[in-house]
Amino acid sequence: MSDNKTLQVNGRSYPWMKQPVVVVCVDGCEQEYINQAIQAGVTPFLKKLAAQGTVLTGDCVVPSFTNPNNLSIVTGAPPSVHGICGNYFLDREANQEVMMNDAKYLRAGTLFEAFSNAGAKVAVITAKDKLRSLLGHKMRGGICFSAEKADQATLEQNGVENLLELVGMPLPSVYSAELSEFVFAAGVKLLETQRPDIMYLSTTDYIQHKYAPGTPGANAFYAMMDHYLTQLDALGAVIGLTADHGMNAKTDSAGKPNVIYLQDVLDAKVGNGKTRVILPITDPYVVHHGALGSYATVYLNEGADLASVTRQVNAIPGIELVLTRTEAAARFELPEDRIGDLVVVSERLTVIGTSASRHDLSELKLPLRSHGGISEQRVPLMFNRHLAAIPSDHRLRNFDVFFLAMNAAA
Numbered sequence: 234m235s236d237n238k239t240l241q242v243n244g245r246s247y248p249w250m251k252q253p254v255v256v257v258c259v260d261g262c263e264q265e266y267i268n269q270a271i272q273a274g275v276t277p278f279l280k281k282l283a284a285q286g287t288v289l290t291g292d293c294v295v296p297s298f299t300n301p302n303n304l305s306i307v308t309g310a311p312p313s314v315h316g317i318c319g320n321y322f323l324d325r326e327a328n329q330e331v332m333m334n335d336a337k338y339l340r341a342g343t344l345f346e347a348f349s350n351a352g353a354k355v356a357v358i359t360a361k362d363k364l365r366s367l368l369g370h371k372m373r374g375g376i377c378f379s380a381e382k383a384d385q386a387t388l389e390q391n392g393v394e395n396l397l398e399l400v401g402m403p404l405p406s407v408y409s410a411e412l413s414e415f416v417f418a419a420g421v422k423l424l425e426t427q428r429p430d431i432m433y434l435s436t437t438d439y440i441q442h443k444y445a446p447g448t449p450g451a452n453a454f455y456a457m458m459d460h461y462l463t464q465l466d467a468l469g470a471v472i473g474l475t476a477d478h479g480m481n482a483k484t485d486s487a488g489k490p491n492v493i494y495l496q497d498v499l500d501a502k503v504g505n506g507k508t509r510v511i512l513p514i515t516d517p518y519v520v521h522h523g524a525l526g527s528y529a530t531v532y533l534n535e536g537a538d539l540a541s542v543t544r545q546v547n548a549i550p551g552i553e554l555v556l557t558r559t560e561a562a563a564r565f566e567l568p569e570d571r572i573g574d575l576v577v578v579s580e581r582l583t584v585i586g587t588s589a590s591r592h593d594l595s596e597l598k599l600p601l602r603s604h605g606g607i608s609e610q611r612v613p614l615m616f617n618r619h620l621a622a623i624p625s626d627h628r629l630r631n632f633d634v635f636f637l638a639m640n641a642a643a
Protein backbone atom coordinates (compact mmCIF):
# COMPACT_ATOMS: atom_id res chain seq x y z
CA MET A 234 0.00 0.00 0.00
CA SER A 235 1.29 3.43 -0.82
CA ASP A 236 1.58 5.78 2.11
CA ASN A 237 -1.02 8.27 1.01
CA LYS A 238 -3.71 5.91 -0.23
CA THR A 239 -7.22 7.09 0.55
CA LEU A 240 -10.67 5.64 -0.04
CA GLN A 241 -13.82 7.56 -0.88
CA VAL A 242 -16.87 6.28 0.96
CA ASN A 243 -20.22 8.09 0.80
CA GLY A 244 -18.55 11.35 -0.15
CA ARG A 245 -15.88 11.32 2.54
CA SER A 246 -12.20 10.58 2.12
CA TYR A 247 -10.64 8.03 4.49
CA PRO A 248 -6.89 7.46 4.78
CA TRP A 249 -5.46 3.97 4.80
CA MET A 250 -4.45 2.98 8.32
CA LYS A 251 -0.94 2.04 9.41
CA GLN A 252 -2.08 0.63 12.74
CA PRO A 253 -5.17 -1.44 13.52
CA VAL A 254 -8.25 0.71 14.10
CA VAL A 255 -10.78 -0.49 16.67
CA VAL A 256 -14.06 1.39 16.90
CA VAL A 257 -16.27 0.55 19.85
CA CYS A 258 -19.95 1.46 19.85
CA VAL A 259 -21.15 1.20 23.45
CA ASP A 260 -24.90 0.82 23.17
CA GLY A 261 -26.83 3.34 25.26
CA CYS A 262 -23.70 4.97 26.68
CA GLU A 263 -24.90 8.21 28.18
CA GLN A 264 -21.74 10.19 28.98
CA GLU A 265 -22.59 10.15 32.68
CA TYR A 266 -21.94 6.38 32.83
CA ILE A 267 -18.30 6.99 31.99
CA ASN A 268 -17.99 10.03 34.23
CA GLN A 269 -19.42 8.13 37.22
CA ALA A 270 -17.27 5.06 36.58
CA ILE A 271 -14.18 7.28 36.46
CA GLN A 272 -15.28 9.01 39.69
CA ALA A 273 -15.68 5.59 41.33
CA GLY A 274 -12.12 4.74 40.30
CA VAL A 275 -13.06 1.58 38.40
CA THR A 276 -12.02 2.64 34.88
CA PRO A 277 -8.34 3.66 34.90
CA PHE A 278 -8.02 3.37 31.13
CA LEU A 279 -10.99 5.65 30.39
CA LYS A 280 -9.71 8.08 33.02
CA LYS A 281 -6.33 8.51 31.39
CA LEU A 282 -7.86 9.27 27.98
CA ALA A 283 -8.51 12.84 29.15
CA ALA A 284 -4.75 13.41 29.47
CA GLN A 285 -3.25 10.90 27.06
CA GLY A 286 -5.97 10.73 24.42
CA THR A 287 -8.87 12.88 23.30
CA VAL A 288 -12.29 13.20 24.94
CA LEU A 289 -15.04 14.85 22.90
CA THR A 290 -18.82 14.92 22.73
CA GLY A 291 -20.84 14.41 19.57
CA ASP A 292 -24.43 14.19 18.43
CA CYS A 293 -25.98 10.91 17.43
CA VAL A 294 -28.74 10.51 14.88
CA VAL A 295 -32.36 11.18 15.90
CA PRO A 296 -34.27 8.89 16.29
CA SER A 297 -31.67 7.99 18.91
CA PHE A 298 -32.10 4.28 18.31
CA THR A 299 -29.62 1.48 17.81
CA ASN A 300 -29.90 0.55 14.14
CA PRO A 301 -29.99 4.02 12.54
CA ASN A 302 -26.92 4.99 14.55
CA ASN A 303 -24.93 1.82 14.00
CA LEU A 304 -25.52 2.20 10.28
CA SER A 305 -24.51 5.85 10.41
CA ILE A 306 -21.31 4.95 12.24
CA VAL A 307 -20.31 2.31 9.67
CA THR A 308 -21.27 4.39 6.63
CA GLY A 309 -20.04 7.72 8.01
CA ALA A 310 -23.34 9.21 6.87
CA PRO A 311 -26.83 10.10 8.15
CA PRO A 312 -29.98 8.01 7.53
CA SER A 313 -30.94 10.21 4.54
CA VAL A 314 -27.95 8.52 2.85
CA HIS A 315 -28.09 4.94 4.21
CA GLY A 316 -31.88 4.65 4.53
CA ILE A 317 -32.17 2.96 7.93
CA CYS A 318 -34.20 5.21 10.24
CA GLY A 319 -35.58 2.71 12.74
CA ASN A 320 -36.50 -0.92 13.15
CA TYR A 321 -39.88 -0.47 11.47
CA PHE A 322 -41.56 1.65 8.87
CA LEU A 323 -45.02 1.55 7.37
CA ASP A 324 -45.26 0.17 3.87
CA ARG A 325 -48.21 2.26 2.74
CA GLU A 326 -49.07 0.12 -0.27
CA ALA A 327 -49.24 -3.07 1.77
CA ASN A 328 -50.53 -1.07 4.79
CA GLN A 329 -48.13 -3.11 6.86
CA GLU A 330 -45.43 -2.41 9.37
CA VAL A 331 -42.23 -3.69 7.82
CA MET A 332 -39.05 -4.57 9.65
CA MET A 333 -36.07 -2.66 8.32
CA ASN A 334 -33.32 -4.98 9.53
CA ASP A 335 -32.74 -6.58 6.15
CA ALA A 336 -29.81 -5.45 4.03
CA LYS A 337 -32.15 -4.83 1.10
CA TYR A 338 -33.20 -1.59 2.84
CA LEU A 339 -29.62 -0.32 2.93
CA ARG A 340 -29.03 2.48 0.41
CA ALA A 341 -25.31 3.07 0.91
CA GLY A 342 -22.19 0.96 1.13
CA THR A 343 -20.36 0.61 4.42
CA LEU A 344 -16.76 1.42 5.23
CA PHE A 345 -16.29 -2.32 5.73
CA GLU A 346 -17.44 -3.05 2.20
CA ALA A 347 -15.11 -0.41 0.75
CA PHE A 348 -12.05 -1.27 2.84
CA SER A 349 -12.42 -5.06 2.58
CA ASN A 350 -12.73 -4.77 -1.21
CA ALA A 351 -9.56 -2.66 -1.21
CA GLY A 352 -7.71 -5.42 0.63
CA ALA A 353 -8.11 -4.55 4.30
CA LYS A 354 -8.81 -7.27 6.82
CA VAL A 355 -12.04 -6.36 8.60
CA ALA A 356 -13.64 -7.87 11.70
CA VAL A 357 -17.16 -6.96 12.86
CA ILE A 358 -18.54 -8.25 16.14
CA THR A 359 -22.04 -7.38 17.32
CA ALA A 360 -23.82 -8.38 20.50
CA LYS A 361 -27.24 -9.04 18.99
CA ASP A 362 -27.63 -10.89 15.74
CA LYS A 363 -30.15 -8.35 14.37
CA LEU A 364 -27.35 -6.01 13.34
CA ARG A 365 -24.93 -8.54 11.93
CA SER A 366 -26.26 -8.88 8.40
CA LEU A 367 -26.71 -5.11 7.95
CA LEU A 368 -23.20 -4.31 9.16
CA GLY A 369 -21.53 -7.12 7.23
CA HIS A 370 -23.38 -6.42 3.98
CA LYS A 371 -21.11 -6.93 0.94
CA MET A 372 -17.99 -7.28 3.05
CA ARG A 373 -15.34 -9.24 1.19
CA GLY A 374 -13.90 -11.99 3.36
CA GLY A 375 -13.07 -10.93 6.87
CA ILE A 376 -14.87 -11.84 10.06
CA CYS A 377 -18.46 -10.97 10.98
CA PHE A 378 -20.48 -12.57 13.75
CA SER A 379 -22.75 -11.87 16.71
CA ALA A 380 -22.14 -12.92 20.31
CA GLU A 381 -25.77 -14.05 20.39
CA LYS A 382 -25.05 -16.75 17.79
CA ALA A 383 -21.35 -17.25 18.45
CA ASP A 384 -21.86 -20.99 18.84
CA GLN A 385 -23.12 -21.21 15.25
CA ALA A 386 -20.29 -19.28 13.58
CA THR A 387 -18.58 -21.09 10.74
CA LEU A 388 -15.47 -20.30 8.74
CA GLU A 389 -17.57 -20.20 5.59
CA GLN A 390 -20.34 -17.91 6.86
CA ASN A 391 -18.57 -15.81 9.49
CA GLY A 392 -14.85 -16.13 8.72
CA VAL A 393 -14.19 -17.71 12.10
CA GLU A 394 -15.20 -20.85 13.97
CA ASN A 395 -14.90 -22.52 17.37
CA LEU A 396 -15.56 -19.13 18.94
CA LEU A 397 -16.56 -20.30 22.40
CA GLU A 398 -13.23 -22.11 22.64
CA LEU A 399 -11.24 -19.20 21.21
CA VAL A 400 -12.88 -16.67 23.54
CA GLY A 401 -13.02 -19.01 26.55
CA MET A 402 -16.56 -18.04 27.50
CA PRO A 403 -19.84 -19.99 27.34
CA LEU A 404 -22.54 -18.73 24.98
CA PRO A 405 -24.08 -15.72 26.76
CA SER A 406 -27.81 -15.12 27.20
CA VAL A 407 -29.24 -12.45 24.88
CA TYR A 408 -30.35 -10.57 28.02
CA SER A 409 -27.09 -10.28 29.90
CA ALA A 410 -23.99 -8.16 30.46
CA GLU A 411 -21.99 -11.17 29.25
CA LEU A 412 -23.39 -10.68 25.74
CA SER A 413 -21.40 -7.44 25.54
CA GLU A 414 -18.44 -8.90 27.41
CA PHE A 415 -18.22 -11.62 24.79
CA VAL A 416 -17.90 -8.92 22.10
CA PHE A 417 -14.91 -7.34 23.88
CA ALA A 418 -13.25 -10.64 24.82
CA ALA A 419 -13.55 -11.86 21.22
CA GLY A 420 -12.18 -8.54 19.97
CA VAL A 421 -9.06 -8.91 22.12
CA LYS A 422 -8.55 -12.52 20.96
CA LEU A 423 -8.94 -11.57 17.29
CA LEU A 424 -6.56 -8.65 17.60
CA GLU A 425 -4.02 -10.97 19.24
CA THR A 426 -4.36 -13.83 16.80
CA GLN A 427 -5.40 -12.28 13.47
CA ARG A 428 -4.64 -8.58 13.81
CA PRO A 429 -7.40 -7.17 11.58
CA ASP A 430 -6.79 -3.72 10.08
CA ILE A 431 -10.26 -2.56 11.07
CA MET A 432 -12.40 -3.91 13.87
CA TYR A 433 -15.88 -2.79 14.93
CA LEU A 434 -17.25 -3.86 18.29
CA SER A 435 -20.92 -3.11 18.94
CA THR A 436 -22.42 -3.97 22.34
CA THR A 437 -25.99 -4.13 23.68
CA ASP A 438 -27.66 -1.71 26.08
CA TYR A 439 -29.13 -4.35 28.40
CA ILE A 440 -27.22 -2.88 31.37
CA GLN A 441 -27.94 0.76 30.47
CA HIS A 442 -31.69 0.06 30.23
CA LYS A 443 -31.56 -1.43 33.74
CA TYR A 444 -29.07 0.61 35.70
CA ALA A 445 -28.52 4.35 36.09
CA PRO A 446 -25.03 5.88 35.87
CA GLY A 447 -22.94 5.33 38.99
CA THR A 448 -24.92 2.36 40.30
CA PRO A 449 -23.00 -0.84 41.12
CA GLY A 450 -24.45 -2.69 38.11
CA ALA A 451 -23.43 0.10 35.73
CA ASN A 452 -19.97 0.60 37.22
CA ALA A 453 -19.24 -3.14 37.03
CA PHE A 454 -20.06 -3.06 33.30
CA TYR A 455 -17.73 -0.13 32.65
CA ALA A 456 -14.97 -1.74 34.75
CA MET A 457 -15.31 -4.87 32.59
CA MET A 458 -15.11 -2.74 29.46
CA ASP A 459 -12.08 -0.84 30.77
CA HIS A 460 -10.24 -4.10 31.33
CA TYR A 461 -10.63 -5.12 27.67
CA LEU A 462 -9.95 -1.63 26.32
CA THR A 463 -6.65 -1.69 28.24
CA GLN A 464 -5.71 -4.87 26.39
CA LEU A 465 -6.72 -3.52 22.98
CA ASP A 466 -4.62 -0.44 23.70
CA ALA A 467 -1.63 -2.56 24.77
CA LEU A 468 -1.88 -4.49 21.50
CA GLY A 469 -1.27 -1.23 19.63
CA ALA A 470 -4.74 -0.45 18.32
CA VAL A 471 -6.00 3.06 17.70
CA ILE A 472 -9.27 3.03 19.64
CA GLY A 473 -12.27 5.23 18.97
CA LEU A 474 -15.18 4.88 21.37
CA THR A 475 -18.64 6.28 20.88
CA ALA A 476 -22.29 5.38 21.50
CA ASP A 477 -25.30 4.82 19.30
CA HIS A 478 -27.42 6.92 21.68
CA GLY A 479 -27.68 8.01 25.30
CA MET A 480 -30.14 6.75 27.91
CA ASN A 481 -32.43 8.41 30.43
CA ALA A 482 -34.92 7.49 33.13
CA LYS A 483 -38.45 7.81 31.77
CA THR A 484 -40.28 7.84 35.08
CA ASP A 485 -41.89 10.01 37.73
CA SER A 486 -40.70 10.37 41.33
CA ALA A 487 -42.27 7.05 42.29
CA GLY A 488 -40.57 5.20 39.46
CA LYS A 489 -43.75 4.87 37.41
CA PRO A 490 -43.20 5.20 33.63
CA ASN A 491 -44.33 8.48 32.07
CA VAL A 492 -46.04 7.16 28.96
CA ILE A 493 -48.05 9.04 26.35
CA TYR A 494 -50.23 6.46 24.61
CA LEU A 495 -50.35 8.48 21.44
CA GLN A 496 -52.62 6.19 19.42
CA ASP A 497 -55.20 6.23 22.23
CA VAL A 498 -55.04 10.04 22.41
CA LEU A 499 -55.38 10.45 18.64
CA ASP A 500 -58.19 7.89 18.39
CA ALA A 501 -60.09 9.86 21.02
CA LYS A 502 -59.37 13.33 19.65
CA VAL A 503 -59.16 12.79 15.89
CA GLY A 504 -61.24 9.65 15.47
CA ASN A 505 -60.67 5.91 15.36
CA GLY A 506 -58.53 4.78 12.46
CA LYS A 507 -57.77 8.33 11.28
CA THR A 508 -54.11 8.04 12.24
CA ARG A 509 -51.54 5.32 12.64
CA VAL A 510 -48.75 5.65 15.18
CA ILE A 511 -45.56 3.73 14.44
CA LEU A 512 -42.87 3.21 17.05
CA PRO A 513 -39.66 2.47 15.20
CA ILE A 514 -38.01 1.28 18.46
CA THR A 515 -40.15 -1.86 18.38
CA ASP A 516 -38.01 -4.93 17.89
CA PRO A 517 -38.06 -8.61 18.77
CA TYR A 518 -36.21 -7.91 22.00
CA VAL A 519 -38.59 -5.69 23.96
CA VAL A 520 -38.28 -7.06 27.48
CA HIS A 521 -36.16 -4.22 28.84
CA HIS A 522 -37.99 -1.23 27.37
CA GLY A 523 -41.51 -2.49 26.60
CA ALA A 524 -41.15 -0.98 23.09
CA LEU A 525 -41.35 2.49 24.64
CA GLY A 526 -39.04 5.27 23.47
CA SER A 527 -39.11 9.05 23.06
CA TYR A 528 -39.80 9.05 19.32
CA ALA A 529 -42.78 8.13 17.17
CA THR A 530 -43.94 8.77 13.67
CA VAL A 531 -47.60 9.27 12.72
CA TYR A 532 -49.24 8.44 9.41
CA LEU A 533 -52.48 10.24 8.61
CA ASN A 534 -55.31 8.44 6.90
CA GLU A 535 -58.04 10.02 4.84
CA GLY A 536 -60.04 12.59 6.72
CA ALA A 537 -57.26 13.56 9.12
CA ASP A 538 -56.02 17.11 8.86
CA LEU A 539 -52.28 17.68 9.29
CA ALA A 540 -52.57 21.05 11.02
CA SER A 541 -55.21 19.95 13.47
CA VAL A 542 -53.43 16.67 14.34
CA THR A 543 -50.23 18.66 14.87
CA ARG A 544 -52.12 20.95 17.26
CA GLN A 545 -53.59 18.01 19.15
CA VAL A 546 -50.19 16.34 19.60
CA ASN A 547 -48.51 19.59 20.60
CA ALA A 548 -51.10 20.06 23.34
CA ILE A 549 -50.14 16.78 25.09
CA PRO A 550 -47.99 17.40 28.19
CA GLY A 551 -44.55 15.79 27.77
CA ILE A 552 -44.31 16.33 24.02
CA GLU A 553 -41.14 18.19 23.07
CA LEU A 554 -41.48 18.56 19.32
CA VAL A 555 -43.82 17.81 16.43
CA LEU A 556 -42.47 18.11 12.90
CA THR A 557 -43.93 17.47 9.48
CA ARG A 558 -42.27 14.86 7.32
CA THR A 559 -40.36 17.47 5.34
CA GLU A 560 -39.24 19.35 8.44
CA ALA A 561 -38.14 16.15 10.19
CA ALA A 562 -36.29 14.88 7.13
CA ALA A 563 -34.38 18.17 6.92
CA ARG A 564 -33.64 18.60 10.61
CA PHE A 565 -32.72 14.98 11.43
CA GLU A 566 -31.41 13.97 7.97
CA LEU A 567 -33.96 11.19 7.50
CA PRO A 568 -35.24 9.45 4.35
CA GLU A 569 -38.62 11.09 3.63
CA ASP A 570 -40.15 7.94 2.18
CA ARG A 571 -39.60 5.98 5.38
CA ILE A 572 -41.14 8.33 7.92
CA GLY A 573 -44.76 9.27 8.55
CA ASP A 574 -46.60 12.53 7.95
CA LEU A 575 -45.50 13.67 11.39
CA VAL A 576 -42.50 12.97 13.59
CA VAL A 577 -43.12 13.29 17.33
CA VAL A 578 -40.42 13.56 20.00
CA SER A 579 -41.17 13.46 23.72
CA GLU A 580 -39.32 15.19 26.54
CA ARG A 581 -36.45 13.65 28.48
CA LEU A 582 -38.52 11.91 31.18
CA THR A 583 -41.36 10.80 28.91
CA VAL A 584 -41.87 8.03 26.38
CA ILE A 585 -44.43 7.48 23.64
CA GLY A 586 -46.50 4.32 23.23
CA THR A 587 -49.24 3.37 20.79
CA SER A 588 -52.25 2.03 22.74
CA ALA A 589 -52.04 1.05 26.40
CA SER A 590 -53.34 -2.40 25.50
CA ARG A 591 -50.42 -3.01 23.14
CA HIS A 592 -47.63 -2.54 25.69
CA ASP A 593 -46.92 -5.23 28.22
CA LEU A 594 -45.10 -3.54 31.07
CA SER A 595 -45.29 -6.57 33.36
CA GLU A 596 -41.76 -7.60 32.34
CA LEU A 597 -40.37 -4.25 33.47
CA LYS A 598 -38.93 -5.16 36.86
CA LEU A 599 -37.00 -1.93 37.28
CA PRO A 600 -37.96 1.71 36.61
CA LEU A 601 -38.09 2.34 32.86
CA ARG A 602 -34.99 3.73 31.19
CA SER A 603 -35.05 4.34 27.47
CA HIS A 604 -34.04 6.56 24.56
CA GLY A 605 -35.11 7.71 21.12
CA GLY A 606 -35.41 11.46 21.65
CA ILE A 607 -33.28 14.57 21.32
CA SER A 608 -32.57 14.19 25.05
CA GLU A 609 -30.41 11.14 24.26
CA GLN A 610 -28.50 12.77 21.43
CA ARG A 611 -25.26 13.73 23.16
CA VAL A 612 -22.79 10.86 23.21
CA PRO A 613 -19.10 10.40 24.01
CA LEU A 614 -16.36 10.41 21.36
CA MET A 615 -13.16 9.20 23.00
CA PHE A 616 -9.81 8.22 21.50
CA ASN A 617 -6.56 6.79 22.83
CA ARG A 618 -4.59 9.21 20.64
CA HIS A 619 -4.22 12.97 20.58
CA LEU A 620 -6.29 14.13 17.63
CA ALA A 621 -5.45 17.09 15.47
CA ALA A 622 -7.62 20.10 16.31
CA ILE A 623 -11.15 19.84 14.99
CA PRO A 624 -12.53 23.01 13.40
CA SER A 625 -14.77 24.74 15.94
CA ASP A 626 -17.57 25.09 13.41
CA HIS A 627 -17.70 21.34 12.72
CA ARG A 628 -20.71 19.72 14.38
CA LEU A 629 -19.22 16.51 15.73
CA ARG A 630 -21.30 13.39 15.16
CA ASN A 631 -20.93 9.85 16.45
CA PHE A 632 -20.58 8.86 12.81
CA ASP A 633 -17.33 10.84 12.57
CA VAL A 634 -15.68 8.20 14.76
CA PHE A 635 -14.13 6.11 11.97
CA PHE A 636 -12.95 9.22 10.13
CA LEU A 637 -11.23 10.54 13.25
CA ALA A 638 -9.77 7.18 14.31
CA MET A 639 -8.47 6.38 10.82
CA ASN A 640 -6.83 9.77 10.53
CA ALA A 641 -5.16 9.15 13.89
CA ALA A 642 -3.94 5.77 12.58
CA ALA A 643 -2.73 7.03 9.19
Ligand SMILES: [Zn+2]
Pocket residue numbers: 260261298299300438477478
Ligand atom coordinates in the same frame (compact mmCIF):
# COMPACT_ATOMS: atom_id res chain seq x y z
ZN1 LIG B 1 -28.88 1.11 21.26
